[in-house]
Amino acid sequence: MRYPPIAIVVSTFNGQKYIEEQILSLLQQDYPNISIIVRDDGSADKTVDLLSKIQKANPNIRLIFGKNIGVIASFNELLSLATVQHDYIFLCDQDDFWHPEKVSISWSHMLDAEKTHGRNAPILIHSDLEVVNESLKIISSSFWRFQKLNGHNAARLNRLLLQNVVTGATIMVNKALVEKSLPFPPEAIMHDWWLALNACLFGKVVTIERPLVSYRQHGANTIGAHGAGMTGLFVKLADLDSVRSRLAATIAQAETLRKMNASVLSPEDLNTIDSYGSLLKGHRLKRLALWLNNRFFKTGLMRNCGLLLILLIGVEIGKATRQNSN
Structure with a gap:
């Protein structure tokens, strides 16, 4: 061989x-x-x-x-x-x-x-x-x-x-x-x-x-393993702005992928990426429909519960947080 x-x-x-x-x-x-x-x-x-x-x-x-x-x-x-x-x-x-x-x-x-x-x-x-x-x-x-x-x-x-x-x-x-x-x-x-x-x-x-x-696993891991569950969900929900920022970063990554490859992507993949790029735009019902129709799901109920909250109220909470800090 x-x-x-x-x-x-x-x-x-x-x-x-x-x-x-x-x-x-x-x-x-x-x-x-x-x-x-x-x-x-x-x-x-x-x-x-x-x-x-x-x-x-x-x-x-x-x-x-x-x-x-x-x-x-x-x-x-x-x-x-x-x-x-x-x-x-x-x-x-x-x-x-x-x-x-x-x-x-x-x-x-x-x-x-x-x-x-x-x-x-x-x-x-x-x-x-x-x-x-x-x-x-x-x-x-x-x-x-x-x-x-x-x-x-x-x-x-x-x-x-x-x-x-x-x-x-x-x-x-x-x-x-x-x-x-x-x-x-x-x-x-x-x-x-x-x-x-x-x-x-x-x-x-x-x-x-x-x-x-x-x-x-040790104290200096750049990205480590942490068990997923209710505790992690509560930590995330306590800082929805941070979770929304991470979601926005994934959208920016997806949009860059599209921009670099638009001419060779299939219509189906273009539609998936475009739909993903709109997850934080428009009315909450529109965001929810995009999420469900395209099955933009994470693995695990708890992660998807957190994501659902961001799609339904995350934008408004983000605005409220910034207004209160001014």
Whole structure:
């Protein structure tokens, strides 16, 4: 069997506590042809020293030391660099731990997807994760169950516009998707979400229900795992303006996606994106009708209850809040 070269791209920032353990899990993959490209985003701790030590013993690791530009821009640079010599790329965080079969299983799914859709189709592979504590002790065997998420919603545009269910640390992409998605625009909320949207619209999203990454939870997580339920709903309802702002950010992301691809989008996808862009406009009954007719639903009753409140009263509450502060 032929094993084409695969790149794993890692963006680090002050990751000294877990980076050695993470890189070790990459080096222990059972896929035989892997290169690792690490870009440090201006760490002020010992991350760079640790990476340099690891590289001396592992020549297939390439290190790039840059100024602090943020995680999205850092992955933009990494993906651009990786596609020069690689047709397949994995995204990796600095503090998780990969299961040894992660690359080979994802590669198998990529092969199947390209056989069906062609190598020129933008393809994204993603999987479930197990949630672990700082010592890698399991908190939950499924991140999706823990968060009450449906990983298959990554292939449904009306769901993905509203809620990202693709975790960057699980992603494998092909070169066609990278070329379609870069550069990440300022409106992209996160790089993994933008990649998923482009794969959903122009290619294929493949969901692996098996956890292939141990998703470490600790105090410094950029985006962590938090159980979904009534408590989370009450917290959100206490700050409806913030929830409405986040919804507005997803709309801005969708509108940018439309602007960049209007000439090649199908009429059905154009209608879905246009309808989503109108969710915060007009009379509340119009907003409610758009929501229901297009099934712009999140996963879980509690999340949709919060969204319903925003659509019915969120605009008015936002106005009232601003008036009271003047």
